[in-house]
Amino acid sequence: MKTGIIRYSAGNVYSVAMALERLGESYQVSDDPEVLQACDRIIFPGVGEAVTALKDLDMKGLTKFIKSYNRPFLGICLGMQILCRDTEENNARGLGIFNPKVRKFRGDLKIPHMGWNTLHNMDSLLFSGIPEGSSVYFVHSYYAELSEQSSSWCNYGKDFSASLEKGNYYGVQFHPEKSGETGSKILKNFLEKT
Structure with missing residues (x-):
């Protein structure tokens, strides 16, 4: 069993790869759809800007690959947001796998939302064995707005989707690779239970 990590113009690939190494998981980092298609599951990490990332995915033929992949698929942070239908970040059109619109935090909040925060209503196999109210790391x-596809939520000025789920697609707004033992357990659940 091998996990593919999508390499594109959004960062964070190295952190995810190191997290998989700590779990003893074999992985392949690639931006080639044919290489990734041979993997048993995919992780789609991301730190960066949506429009640049979406253009890079299109140029590499990864948009079509992502939309047609039928095995377990996990989007992290920007990776999850790109899977949504659209985003206020430069009014970009997302891939439409998840329904919510991605909005910008507004008001008197310090932006970015950065640090540890609490998960609520954790309803996904990703959270198997993890206590309700556990904390994970956000940046x-x-x-993503709350929707019927929300599998957990968090509050920062308002409630938002901390994770999303639809069929074989999973998304987390937080960074499991930076969330200590809880994050490692979430990644392990994805690797073992999907």
């Missing part, structure tokens, strides 16, 4: 200025 983001945009958030």
Whole structure:
């Protein structure tokens, strides 16, 4: 069993790769759809700007690959936001796998939302064995609205989707690779239970 990590113009690939190494998981980092198609599951990390990332995905033929992949697929942070239908970040059109619109935090909040925060209503196999109210690490200025696809939520000025789920697609707004033992357990659940 091998996990593919999508390499594109958004960062964070190295942190995810190191987290998988700590779990003893074999992985392949690639931006080639044919190489990734041979993997048993995919992780789609991301730190960066949506429009640049979406253009890079299109140029590499990864948009079509992502939309047609039928095995377990996990989007992290920007990776999850790109899977949503659209984003206020430069009014970009997302891939439409998840329904929520991605909006920018507004008001008197310090942006980005950065640091540890609490998960609520954790309803996903990703959270198997993890206590309700566990904390994970966030770094983001945009958030996915709550929807029927929300599998957990968090509050920063308002409630937002901390994770999303639809079929074989999973998304987390937080960074499991930076979330200590809880994050490692979430990644392990993805690797073992999907």
